[in-house]
Amino acid sequence: MDEKVQRRGNKGGTGRAVEGADPAPAASPRAGVRPGPAPETLPTGSPGPLPPEALLFPRHLALWERVAPLMDGRDLAHDALHLARVYRWALRLAPEAGADPDLAGAAALVHDLDPTPKHGPDRPAAGERSSRAAEPLLAEAGYAARERAPILAAVAASSWSRGLEPAGPLGAVLQDADRLDAIGAVGIARVFACHQSMAAAGSDGLFYHPGDPFAEAGRRLDDRRHALDHFAVKLLKLADGMHTPTARAEAARRHEAMLTFLSQLWGELENRGQLP
Ligand SMILES: [Fe+2]
Numbered sequence: 001m002d003e004k005v006q007r008r009g010n011k012g013g014t015g016r017a018v019e020g021a022d023p024a025p026a027a028s029p030r031a032g033v034r035p036g037p038a039p040e041t042l043p044t045g046s047p048g049p050l051p052p053e054a055l056l057f058p059r060h061l062a063l064w065e066r067v068a069p070l071m072d073g074r075d076l077a078h079d080a081l082h083l084a085r086v087y088r089w090a091l092r093l094a095p096e097a098g099a100d101p102d103l104a105g106a107a108a109l110v111h112d113l114d115p116t117p118k119h120g121p122d123r124p125a126a127g128e129r130s131s132r133a134a135e136p137l138l139a140e141a142g143y144a145a146r147e148r149a150p151i152l153a154a155v156a157a158s159s160w161s162r163g164l165e166p167a168g169p170l171g172a173v174l175q176d177a178d179r180l181d182a183i184g185a186v187g188i189a190r191v192f193a194c195h196q197s198m199a200a201a202g203s204d205g206l207f208y209h210p211g212d213p214f215a216e217a218g219r220r221l222d223d224r225r226h227a228l229d230h231f232a233v234k235l236l237k238l239a240d241g242m243h244t245p246t247a248r249a250e251a252a253r254r255h256e257a258m259l260t261f262l263s264q265l266w267g268e269l270e271n272r273g274q275l276p
Contacts, residue, residue, distance in 0.1 A: 051091075082112065086180075094170075134152060166243060179242065182238060207226075236258065
C-alpha cells in the first residue's frame with residue numbers, strides 16, 4: 001500500500017468531551033461535540049436550507065431563491081446542500097483573504113450552475129459555463145455590473161480540473177471553499193455519491209478496481225471508472241493547494257481523515273481486519 005495511505009492519528013479531536021455541551025446520545029457521532037448554531041430554513045417557498053449567516057445579506061436570499069430550484073435533480077455531490085456548505089465556508093474565509101463577504105457568498109451560490117456531469121468530456125469548462133449562467137441571476141438579485149464582474153471571474157476560474165489560478169481574493173476564497181467540500185468526511189461521501197450517479201447514467205464505473213483497488217501493482221489510475229482512484233488523482237492533492245490559512249488548517253484535518261478512511265478500507269479489502 002502507498003506510504004501516504006498508512007494509518008495516522010486523527011487530529012480532529014472529535015471524541016473529546018466538552019464541558020457544558022448539550023449531551024448527545026452515547027452512540028451518536030456527535031457525543032462530546034459542541035453543537036453549532038441550529039440551521040435555519042428560508043422563510044417562504046425555499047427548497048433547501050441556507051445557513052443563518054445568509055440573513056445578514058438580503059441579496060443572498062434573493063439569489064438562493066433563484067439558484068436552489070435549478071439544483072433539483074442534480075447528483076447528491078452537487079446539490080443545493082453542497083452550495084450551502086461552500087457558501088458557509090466562503091463567508092468564513094472572505095475576511096482573511098481581503099474579499100467582500102457579500103460577493104464571496106454570492107460566488108459560492110452560483111458557482112455550480114452548469115449541469116455538465118463530472119464524467120463529461122467538457123467538464124473542465126463548467127466554471128466558464130456556470131459564470132455565463134450566473135450573470136442574469138446576479139443581476140436579478142441586485143448585484144451591479146461592477147460587482148458581478150469579480151464574482152463571474154471567480155466562478156470561471158473555480159474548476160480544479162481547469163487548473164486556473166484564482167481570480168483575485170474572491171477567486172481564492174471560492175476555490176478554497178469549494179475544495180474543502182471535496183475532502184474530509186463530506187468529500188468521502190461525495191465521491192461515492194458522484195460515482196453512483198455516473199453509474200446510474202450508464203458509465204461502467206465501479207467502487208474500486210477489483211484486482212488492484214489501491215493501484216499497488218502499478219496500473220494506470222482511472223477515476224472515471226474507479227471511484228477509489230479519485231483519491232489519488234485529485235482528493236489527496238487538494239490540501240496542498242489551499243490559499244488561505246484557515247482553509248489550509250481545515251484541509252490538513254480533512255486530509256488526515258481521508259488517510260484514516262483509506263487505511264481502514266485497505267485493511268477491510270485485504271481481509272486484515274481483526275476478528276472477535
Ligand atoms: Fe462545487
